Amino acid sequence: MSEREILTHYVYKMVASLIQNGVQDVVISPGSRxxxxxxxxxxxxxxKTYRQVDERSAAFFALGLAKxxxxxxxxxxxxGTAAANYYPAIVEAKxxxxxxxxxxxDRPHELREVGAPQAINQIRLYGEHVKWSADFPIPDEAPQTLPFIERHIARGVNIxxxxxxxPIHFNVPFREPLLIEFQEELPVGTFKSSYSSDLVPSKEAENLLAxxxxxxxxxxxxxGELALGTDLKYLWSFIRKLQWPVLVESLSNLRTNVPxxxxxxxxxxxxxxxxxxAFKENVVADTVIRFGAQPVSKFLTIFLTETMPKDxxxxxEDPMFRDSTAVSTHFIHxxxxxxxxxxxxxxxxxxxxYLTHWQKGEEIARKHIQTHVEIESDEGAIVRKIIESLPYKSDLFVSSSMPIRDIDTFLLPTDKDLQVFANRGANGIDGVMSTAxxxxxGRCDREMYLLIGDLAFLHDVNALIATRYQQCKIxxxxxxxxxGGIFSYLSQSTVEQYYEDLFGTPTALQFEEVAKMYDMEYVQIKDFNELDKFFDNERQKPLRLVEIYTDRGQNVKSHKNLWQRIHAELEQ
Structure with a gap:
């Protein structure tokens, strides 16, 4: 066979094996190799292929699609460095x-570490941030090569x-020339299928839990935030049976569609x-059971470490179970x-x-949170108004930093079909736009909204390049x-010197021109009372940018006022 025929068989075998093992989508950034x-x-x-020229953004786009x-x-x-630009999203995926x-x-083996252009050491480039990594062989006529490729892809996708x-990583070297013969039919594989099983606890673990x-x-x-694909009906059944207080983080999506x-x-x-x-003293627990990740709440973490439940x-689902508080006494895989x-x-x-004390506290806090919109005009009130006004069958993607904390505070239980998502693996503000x-x-049948701060938006404004290559609606x-609004709540805000330069980091930027650049409908809101003009108007374009101006100082004051009102009634 010619080199071109060998290369053609090699890459179509890779594509066929990926599809056979469940891959239906690929995000591609342009490049020669x-x-x-x-x-x-x-x-x-x-x-289905998606395109994004910015590799860092492309990786987060793929992350969002997979989620x-x-x-x-x-x-x-x-x-080369194109691969290095994937790193932040791979860390988040991990x-x-x-x-x-x-x-x-990748470059072929003879061009590695010899000064060839666009060649870096890509072997195990992502270290322990991927579950598995493999360096593929150069395309050749050896009878072992294609079976090796086929089975390694089956292994990798299933891992x-x-x-x-x-995430897993395949590093694939190619020699020039890089052109192939296009084929309409994919090759038939010799590896048929693989099967995995449900991860259930041992009988001993079940007995201990019971x-x-x-x-x-x-x-x-x-x-907390649950594994992808979790069937919530089993948790609702467990809650009905147990009848315990259930501290539900917004990202668990058990605050919405509540039975x-x-x-x-x-x-x-x-x-x-x-x-x-005063409230904490009355709700110290003997037993705590946690599903999913540790919630966002710092005060829940403090409470657990202070009280150290007996059980x-x-x-x-991971033997490396998450326990940042170091209070766990038992783990069930x-x-x-x-x-x-x-x-x-x-x-x-x-x-x-004990249950009643939690319920009375919840009732008091909900009352004050619901009325917050009537007496305040800070970001919390805005978030509450947004939640109330979003249409049914909506998805809300939320940035890290203050937006996710405000969602966690102001999203109250509802039977509304609203689901909330975020990048909370590494808790960064990078790549949020791209992920959304x-x-x-991935969920074209639902209305998509993104709630994000100005710095996180600036950090990932290149995400919007993707809208030039495929139709997007958001x-x-x-x-x-x-x-950076979150720093106003932290100890750094008490040191006035250097605060704005190092933490507040104002840019004095507005985003109307960004909206024009990407042909987005633009809505500017400078006053809380103008919020209705966003919710009352029909979308004019698939892409819409709503810029709401807020004040960092007012946000801190209003949030503290809310907490004080709640605590005053709790302590009566």
């Missing part, structure tokens, strides 16, 4: 447990989508409640599934007065307080 694979993907009908679809997404770039299949084209999900629950008089459940018979057990205002010393059971309702034999032995755009493509809501 990745040409053969880019051609193979683009000419294959069974895979939305709960499926592995491939990501392709050329050699800690957020998102399945990415990272394909980096990526085995609990806990995560015995602990049945002996508990004071206890609560914590539910009527479970609503009384949902504690959504725990962050505000646990700022009160703290973490249920997680399992995914959330039918075992919670079919095999777990439990009874409700909880102290009624990718996410919007409303971006920028809370522009001219700087």
């Amino acid at each position: 990745s040409t053969p694979l880019a051609y193979a993907f683009a000419s294959t009908k069974n895979v 939305a679809k709960n499926q592995p997404v491939a990501l392709l770039c050329t050699s 800690y957020a447990r998102v399945p990415l299949i990272v394909l980096t084209a 990526a989508k085995t609990s806990p999900y995560g 015995a602990t629950i049945n002996e508990t008089r004071k206890g609560f459940i914590i539910i 009527e018979d479970c609503e009384q057990y949902i504690i959504s205002t725990y962050d505000a409640l646990l700022k009160s010393k 703290f059971i973490v249920i997680d 399992a995914s959330i599934g039918s075992w919670l309702e079919t095999t777990l034999q439990i009874e409700n032995t909880l102290d009624f007065h 755009l990718g996410f919007s493509h 409303t971006v809501i920028v809370l522009n307080n001219d700087g």
Whole structure:
């Protein structure tokens, strides 16, 4: 065979194997060395391609797409620093447990470490931030090469989508020439299929959990951000059966679509409640059970470390279970599934007065949060108004820093079909726009909104380049307080010297021209009373940018006023 024929068979075998193992989408950034694979993907009908010229943004776009679809997404770039630009999103995918299949084209072995252009050391480039990494052989006629490729792809994709999900990396070297013969039919593989099983606890673990629950008089459940694809019906069934207070983070999506018979057990205002010393003294628990990641709330973390429950059971799909508080006493290796309702034999032995104390606190906090909109005009009131006004069947992607904290405070339980998502693996503000755009493509049947601060928006404004290559539909809501608002709540704000230069970091930028550049409908809101003009107007274009001006100082004052009102009534 000619070199071109060999290369053609090689790249189409890769594409066929990726599709066979469940990859339906690929995000491609342009580059020379990745040409053969880019051609193979683009000419294959069974895979959907997305384009983004900025590799850093492309990787976050793929991350968002994988989060939305709960499926592995491939990501392709050329050699050199293009691959390094994937790193931030790969770190997020690692800690957020998102399945990415990272394909980096590379120079052939003879051009590595000899001063060849656009050649860096790409072997295990991402270190321990990927679940697995493999350096592929150069395309050749050896009979072992294609079977090796086929089975390594099966291994890699299945590693990526085995609990806990995560990214894997294939480094693929190519020699020139880089052109292939286009083919309409993909090759038939010799490797047929692979199967994985549900991750269920051992009988011993089930017995321990049941015995602990049945002996508990004071206890609560914590539910943080859950693994992709979690079926929430099993948690609702568990909550009905247990009838304990359930501290539900906004990212768990158990504050929305709440069944009527479970609503009384949902504690959504725990962050505000646990700022009160008097309240904390009455809700010390003997037993805590946590599903998912540790919630955003700093005050919940402090409460757990101060009280050290006798039994703290973490249920997680990863043997490297998450416990930043170092208070866990037991770990159960399992995914959330039918075992919670079919095999777990439990009874409700909880102290009624303990449950009532949580419920009364929740009632008080909800009342003040609901009326916050009427007496304040800070970012918290804006967030509450946005939540109330979003249409049914909406997705809200939220930036880290203050937006996610305001969502966690102001999103109260509702039967509304609203779901909330964020990048909380590494908790960074980078790549938020790109992730949200990718996410919007994975859930096209829902309205997509992004809530983001001005610095996070500036950090990832290149994300909007993707809208030039594929149709996107999203409303971006920028809370522009001219700087880093979260630092106003931290100890750095007490040191006036250098505060604005190092932490506030104002830019004095406005974003109307950005909207014009990308043909976005632009809405500017300078007064709280103008919010209705955003919600009352029909969308004019698929892309919409809403810029809301706020004041950092007012935000801190208004938030503190809310907490004081809640605490004053709690302590009566």
